[in-house]
Amino acid sequence: MPSNQPSFPQGPRIYNLFPTLLGPIERWTERLPEIAQMGFDWIFVNPFHLPGQSGSLYAVKDYYRLHPALSGDSDLSDDGDDDERLRAFTKAASDAGIAVMMDLVVNHTALDSDLVTEHPDWYVHDDDGSVHSPSATDLDDPEIVTVWEDLAQLDYSERPEREAMIDFFSEVIRHYTALGFSGFRCDAAYQLPGKVWQVLIERAREAAPETRFFAETLGAPPDDIEQLRPAGFDYLFNSAKWWDFRADWLLDQYQRFRDLAPSIAFPESHDTTRLAEESDSDSRESRFWYLFAAVFSTGLMMPIGYELGFRRGLHVVETRPQHWEEPSFYIRDFIAQVNAIKAETPVLNEEGAQERFTAADEPMVGLLRRSHRQAQRSAVLINPDTEEAQEYSRDRLTDVLDCAADQLQEITPASNDGANGEAGKPNAEKTGEGTANDSPASAIHLPPRSLRIFIANH
Template identity: 80%
Template sequence: MPSKQTSSFTPGPRIYNLFPTLLGPVERWTEQLPEIARMGFDWVFVNPFHLPGESGSLYAVKDYYRLHPALRGSGGDDGDGDRTDDERLRAFTDAASQAGLAVMMDLVVNHTAIDSDLVQAHPEWYVHDDDGSVHSPSATDLDDPEIVTVWEDLAQLDYSRRPEREAMIDYFSEVIRHYTALGFRGFRCDAAYQLPGKVWQTLIGRARESAPETRFFAETLGAPPADIEQLRPAGFDYLFNSAKWWDFRADWLLDQYHRFRDLAPSIAFPESHDTARLAEESGGDSQESRFWYLFSTAFSTGVMMPIGYELGFRRRLHVVETRPEHWEEASFDIRDFIGRVNALKAEFSVLSEEGPQHRFTEVEEPVVGLLRCSQRQAQRSAVLINPDPESIQEYGRDQLAEVLGCGLYQLNEITPTTGDETAADRTGPMIELAPRSLRLFIIDD
């Protein structure tokens, strides 16, 4: 194991996604903080907790300043009936800070609920259809253009260049200021690519006038590259990548990585609130969950996972239906493993920056090798991946040393162990990769 870094760097974000309605009242969120911190996370991301419109969707915000009724509690067992919504949230962010965690909230400003008060108060802020009605956003299926999904519970805001835009920016600047004052230190910007980069530049700039350490995370999944490119002037700190969907063969993920790594460093995730649970897809295979978490960590600057991933939860999170009664019995427990992986990202600079990265194996080879270089320190990482679910694969230790430009004695493996390895596993001439596994190496010059 190489020695710890002697020069300082900012570790990449390790984000735990706390899905609010799975836990219920805000006071219960606080109960999770010690375990989140123990696993080595430094951020807690909370999906929208605002009062929703009639559909009940967390992402159909009716009032940005009121809590979802399911998150207020009864005032009985919690004994907080006299607390305001802001006091509840402030108590949570204070508790998180005491646990060494920063809190990030979802910022949904590309649309509101169709029954939001803003629709009545400021109809001029919205896109309108030809018949004059407020427009609901939609999406076309990429595989079948005839399939169009319309979100009828949403009203699309209009950020085109026009006089009304300044008032909209003023309104949402105040929303951001309100929540930074309550202790929120970051914002995940939902569908960030749907707003002009210049609008984000103003929103982010104003936020940092009063809270300069505030971080902004752009959600850009599935966006056309040109829509992401126009975010360059915005000043985002991070964006989310699509590593979850990589087949370990196609070029698109590394192409995406190279194209946008100078826009903002990226964050990978093995599953999210928008996807099926990996434990459900794998039939409760804990190795598959370890495999994807370690890959997500090794590939990009930041990593995120949703609540329950560490315990093999199988029920998909739902923006309307999820409630505390959907809490599950654990299929497995990989909390210690996640803690060891998160510690690597906090320790090694090369794992916490979007340095140059390329594949050093051929596409047809059974082992996938990725080489990543730090631009801040003389450090390189190599990850060997066996995506095969059935067969053991091998890679020559001397080959890997050549790729890393080091001697065999410098080849330091930092892969978290499972507890059943022998010394020969890490010193023999061939590096053995079990089915659906990867091994991670770091070189410090």
């Protein structure tokens, strides 16, 4: 785990290192100084195991063998050498103050995994006796069903075979904690019974008490998330990336599950379209969404290349080192400022009660968050409009925070006020986004597509 922890618990600041974009593990290590300089204290690595015939990272054929694209140029090729490569990486990350989590895919395997033939009774079977491939129904159009024919769905129903399955994956977890992995991002965690996760997590912590478990629950029915309560997850991922800043669903989700586990937000993920692609490389959008993710949730995550305005999506089959792009902008300094502010502000590191203090139809969006550990509150003013600037009364804000004017402190990070960096050169960061335009009449000014963050200590 990272050293030099502050006096209050910190939420994770996660850099998602997509393994096949960098290639051999030695190249992962080369990125560590830059990741550390941006203020991340966790690295999340997508599956790096040997995949099945489809080549998908999430179609794991063998949990103990490395993806062939990641072994490097060395003549060494046995499993022990792969383990040493991983151990060297987690050690280097730890020396840089960064913990490493890996993707734990235990809801399915590759259809051509040896487990399918060795343990057919571990799997769900169709009526014709064939191993069942998982599927997903489009939420907007139930007639659209995607079947992942390269996958075989594991059966965790309560039956004698379940104990052997738990034993197998407990050993997988112990293997990787012994290699220095401090956490596990649990893919589609809601697809396993909470009681199964409870056993897996308890066994893992018997060997490595500080191990952290992160539940991926995106798009899951609420009841499927609820059943995870006894499991003991440390964090879960939320859907803040898809909020329109008007509907109630995100705040309802936050309130319902904040006592199950604190949440992690992200501006984009390896599954989504790149934000720089959607915005035609407008760095203002990338800064806006990163800052929102940082102030909304206990933790935040960012995929590799976000800081450089990469536009090509990450692909679980196709992505390779040759897909590394020329940056369309640089916001590494801004990312570092946001991460530093988050790390230093207690209320932003816990899932305290959070509510909207502006009306749903107001152009400005205001979120009030309260610490339950100490007398600190935050108020975030958001202008989601892409064209029009907005203003908010400073007196009204002090009322919201229940503080005197001299107790109001702004912690908004520096910004380059919407200008894109020239490709190949860092942006010249400027301080005080919007503050120079505040009116003498105590109005707080927000440019289009911007946030300002205020805190008060009582």
